[in-house]
Amino acid sequence: MGAELIPVTQSLSQVMNASPFSILGIHPAPSGSGLTIRAWHPDAECIDVVQESTGKSLGRMNRLANGLFELDFPRRKKTFYYLLNITLKDGSEELRFDPYQFGEYTLCQQDIDPLHLYRHLGALKVEHAITRQRRVSGVLFKVYAPHARSVSVIGDFNQWDGRCHPMASADDGIWRLFVPGVTEGALYKYELHDQHGQLLPEKTDPFGHKVEQWPGLASIVQTESTYTWSDSQWLNKRELNHNKPMSVYELHLGSWKKSHDGGFMNYRELADELIPYIRKTGFTHIELLPIAEHPLYESWGYQPLGLFAPTSRYGTPDDFRYLVDQCHQHNIGVILDWVPAHFPQDEHGLFRFDGTAIYEYEDPQRGWHPDWKSCIYNYGSPWVQDFLISNALYWLDEFHIDGLRVDAVASMLYLDYSRKQGEWTPNHLGGNEHLEAVAFLQRLNHEVHRLHPNCMMIAEESTSWPCVSRPGHPQSLGFDYNRTYALTTGSKI
Numbered sequence: 072m073g074a075e076l077i078p079v080t081q082s083l084s085q086v087m088n089a090s091p092f093s094i095l096g097i098h099p100a101p102s103g104s105g106l107t108i109r110a111w112h113p114d115a116e117c118i119d120v121v122q123e124s125t126g127k128s129l130g131r132m133n134r135l136a137n138g139l140f141e142l143d144f145p146r147r148k149k150t151f152y153y154l155l156n157i158t159l160k161d162g163s164e165e166l167r168f169d170p171y172q173f174g175e176y177t178l179c180q181q182d183i184d185p186l187h188l189y190r191h192l193g194a195l196k197v198e199h200a201i202t203r204q205r206r207v208s209g210v211l212f213k214v215y216a217p218h219a220r221s222v223s224v225i226g227d228f229n230q231w232d233g234r235c236h237p238m239a240s241a242d243d244g245i246w247r248l249f250v251p252g253v254t255e256g257a258l259y260k261y262e263l264h265d266q267h268g269q270l271l272p273e274k275t276d277p278f279g280h281k282v283e284q285w286p287g288l289a290s291i292v293q294t295e296s297t298y299t300w301s302d303s304q305w306l307n308k309r310e311l312n313h314n315k316p317m318s319v320y321e322l323h324l325g326s327w328k329k330s331h332d333g334g335f336m337n338y339r340e341l342a343d344e345l346i347p348y349i350r351k352t353g354f355t356h357i358e359l360l361p362i363a364e365h366p367l368y369e370s371w372g373y374q375p376l377g378l379f380a381p382t383s384r385y386g387t388p389d390d391f392r393y394l395v396d397q398c399h400q401h402n403i404g405v406i407l408d409w410v411p412a413h414f415p416q417d418e419h420g421l422f423r424f425d426g427t428a429i430y431e432y433e434d435p436q437r438g439w440h441p442d443w444k445s446c447i448y449n450y451g452s453p454w455v456q457d458f459l460i461s462n463a464l465y466w467l468d469e470f471h472i473d474g475l476r477v478d479a480v481a482s483m484l485y486l487d488y489s490r491k492q493g494e495w496t497p498n499h500l501g502g503n504e505h506l507e508a509v510a511f512l513q514r515l516n517h518e519v520h521r522l523h524p525n526c527m528m529i530a531e532e533s534t535s536w537p538c539v540s541r542p543g544h545p546q547s548l549g550f551d552y553n554r555t556y557a558l559t560t561g562s563k564i
Contacts (some may be wrong), residue, residue, distance in 0.1 A: 079094050079139075080135070080136040080137075080138070080139050083113075083138065083139065083234065083237065084113065084137070084138060084234060086221055086223055086233045086234055086237060086262065086264065087221050087264060087268060088237050089220065089221050089237075089239070089240040090239060090240065091111070091171060091237045091238075091239055092171055092174035092177070092178060092239050094109060094111075095109050095110065095111050095169075095171035096108070096109065096169065096171035096172045096173075097150050097151075097153070097172050100143055100145065102143075102145075104145050105144050105145035105146055105147050105148070106143075106144045106147045106148070107143050107144070108120055108132070108141065108142050108144070108153065108169075108172075109135075109139070109140070109141045110132060110140045110141075110155055110169055110171070111138055111139055111140075111171075112138060112140070112155075112157055112235070113137070113234045113235065114138075114159055114160055114232075115138065115140065115157050115159060115160075116158045116160045117131060117132070117134070117140075117158045118132045118140045118156065118157050118158070119131050119132070119155070119156040119158075120142050120153050120154075120155065120156075121154040121155070121156050121166065122152075123152040123153055123154055123168075123201070123205075124151070124152070124202075128156070129142070129144070129153070130142055138234070150172075152168075152172060152201050153168075153169065154166055154167060155167060155168075155169050167251065168207055168209075168251035168252065170236065170249055170250050170251060173199065173207075173249050173251075174239075176199055176249060177211070177239065177248060177249045178239060178247060180241060180243060180245075183243075185453075185457040185461070186460055186461055186518060186522075187461055187464060187465075187468075188278065188457055188458060188461040189278050189379050189461055189462070189465050192214065192215060192245065192277075192278040193212075193214075193276055193277075193278030193279055193280065193379070194210050194211075194212055194253075194259060194276060194278075194279065194290065194292045194293070195210065195211040195212075195213065196209075196210055196255065196292060196293070196294045196295065197209065197210070197211050197249070199249065207251050209249055209250050209252055209253050210249070210250055210253040210292055211247065211249045212224045212246075212247070212248050212249075212250065212259070213246070213247050214245065214246050214261050214276065214277070214278075215244050215245050215246075215277070215429070215454070216246055216261075216263055216424060216425035216429075217244030217425065217429065218265070218425045218426060218427045218429070219240075219246070219263045219264060219265060219266070219425040219426065220265060220266050220267070221237060221238075221263070221264045222237075222238045222240070222246040222263050222264075222425075223235070223236055223237050223238060223261070223262045223263075224236045224238060224248055224250065224260075224261060224262075225259065225260055225261070225262050225273070226253070226257055226258050226259030226260065226289070227257060227258045227259075228250070228252070228253050228257055231260075233262035236248055236250060253292060254292070255292055255293060255294045256291060256292060257291070257292040258283060258287070258289040258290070258291055258292075259276070259289060259290050259291075259292065260273045260274060260275055260276070260289050260290060260419070261273070261274045261275075261276065262274075263426070264426075265425065265426025265427070266426060266427075267426070269426065271425075271426055272418035274419055274420070274424060275289065275376070275377065275420065276290040277378070277379070277421060277424070277458070278379050279291070279377060279379065279380055280293040280379055280380050281293050281380050281381075281383055281387065281388060282364040282376075282377040282380045282382075282383060283383070284383060285366055288366060288419050290377075290380075291383070293387075293388065296388060296389055296469070297389075298389045298392045298393070298396075300392070300396055301396055301400060302395075302399035302400055302471060304400075305399035305400065305402065306471065309404075309473065309525045309526075310525050316355070317355050317356055318353065318354045318355050318356070319354065319355070319356045319357070319358050319406065320349055320352070320354040320356070320357050320358065321357075321358040321360070322345075322357060322358070322359065322360065323360040323371050323372070324336075324338075324341055324359060324360070324362065324385055325368065325371075325384060325385070327341070327345065328341070328345075335384050335385055336385065337385055337386040337390055338381075338386040338390035338391045338393060338394040339386065339390050339394065341394060342393060342394040342397040342398070343397075345357070345394075346398060346401050346403065349398075349401075349403050350401060350403070354403070355403070355404060356403065356404035356405065356406055356473070356474075357398065357404070357405055357406070358406040358407075358408065358476060359406070359407050359408060360372050360373075361407070361408045361409065361410050361478070362381050362382050362385075362391070362407070363375035363378045363379075363380065363381070363382070363409075363410070364376060364377025364378075364380040364381070364382045364383065365377070365382065365415075366415070366417055366419075366420075367415070368384070370415075372408065372410070373408075373410055373478065374414070374415040374443075375410050375414065376414060376415060376417060376419075376420040376421065378462045379462060379465055381470075388469075388470075391470060392469075392470055392471075395470055395471050395472065396471070399471065404473040404474070406472070406473060406474040406475070406476055406527065406529065407466055407472045407475055407476070408475075408476050408478055409462075409463060409466070409476065409477055409478060410478045410479070411448060411459045411462075411463075411478075411483075411515075412440075412448070412478060412479035412480070412482050412483050413440050413443055413445040413446060413447050413448070413479070413482070414430070414431075414445060414446050414448070415445050415446070416444070416445060416446055421446070422446055428449065429449075429452075429454065430446070430448060430452075430455055430458070431446035431447060431448060431449055432447055432448075434496075436490070436494060436495050436496055437449075437486070437496075437505075440482065440489070441490065441494075442489045449507075450483070450505070450508045450510070450511040451507035456511055456514065459511070459515070460514065460515050460518050460519075463475055463518075463519055464518070464522060464523070467519070467522075467523045467526055472526070473526055474526050474527030474528065474529060474551075475519075475526075475527070475528055475529065476529040476530075476531060476554060477515075477528065477529065477530050477531060477550070479531060480512070480530045480531055480532040480539070480548075481531070481532050481533050481536070483508040483511075483512065484504065484508060484509065484512075484532070484534070484536055485503050485505060486498065486503050486504070486505050487503045509548070512548045512549065512550075513548060513549050515549075516528050516548065516549030516550060517549060520549070527551050527552065528549070528550045528551050529550060529551065529552040530548065530550040530552070530553045530554065531554055532550075536548075539553040540552055540553045
């Protein structure tokens, strides 16, 4: 093995390589003549290269070091697609595409719509065309971790081994890797090292659309929904009418009704039970307590971590679509409680995701909620603003939600919320107003109303903050309604 490859092998075996495509895959040979394929598999005994177009074996790779293999093609000038026939140390064999031959496809940095980040990040089930007739299916994993030293995708497809699939960094802070052969239902997480090389707790995907329940808590690959909606009549007549009476029934899906065996009912079963009850009692809308995935059931959804995942306790994302669709077909609107005020400190979640505070404020006077023992989003960060607004739009776009009731707005508006003297720092004007949170809420409401003018935005704001729901006023937060609480009795008004 050449001396120049020693640090490369070490970086791969120690999961510290941020640019695997510069070493692995198919490249011009170092000698300047022909091509070289270099492959990495830490548990391989030997590897043979197979040409994709013919299925013909092109030869056995030379072992450069434990896990690192190479094969030269001195007469080849044009790159080609290939598979690796991997013989493991236990004698079993695997035939699969080498993900590192797809560098040009994987590393492509396309324009990203900041208001619809969920279309660009996460586990994207894709088919990559290698010829006019041949496509390779798999998953393009993309995760934002701008300060990480290395990121690997781990899952049931690689025995949760961070050495197997190191991802590639980019100047936009997004790490990428296309892994052929990964299918719907595969479990995965991200393994990260911080900028100092310290291994972090395994992280679930912030943009994952389905999450495994405790104790696994892995993200689950989902294909693009094929659900056929039947609520066009409802959507066409839906309008924001402040003079139209509403009667809202608030409920928590998990405790509203149990199945015969005492377990949770599926979203579809809930639709069949809930809708007749709502129609009988005369409510115009239901308001669902947060259903974004949350590890602690007892929080009733108010400590969410999987913001882009309807909780899998009650079924699949398409099962939830069915519930909303059925409500609309029976002239029942659906409002969703939404929690942009804070998130729990669970180690598999957003907290210090890449070893730094990219979602929360670094300063605990702003980034820590003393009452709820949770993290506060950094509303001054453009990434966090786009993340949260994309999430709000996700529920409206993908699930036809009719309105969002934004939880704990009061806690967002004040720097001294639940803090004693000396536990908070005034803003640059000397006041206690959280100006970054105010600007975020105004932008949130502006974008929602611009893209979904017939959807409601409802604040839960129980203080005397002015112009919470005063459209057109220059100081308005931009909400359509303000749902307050009577502090003396706790009853809702």
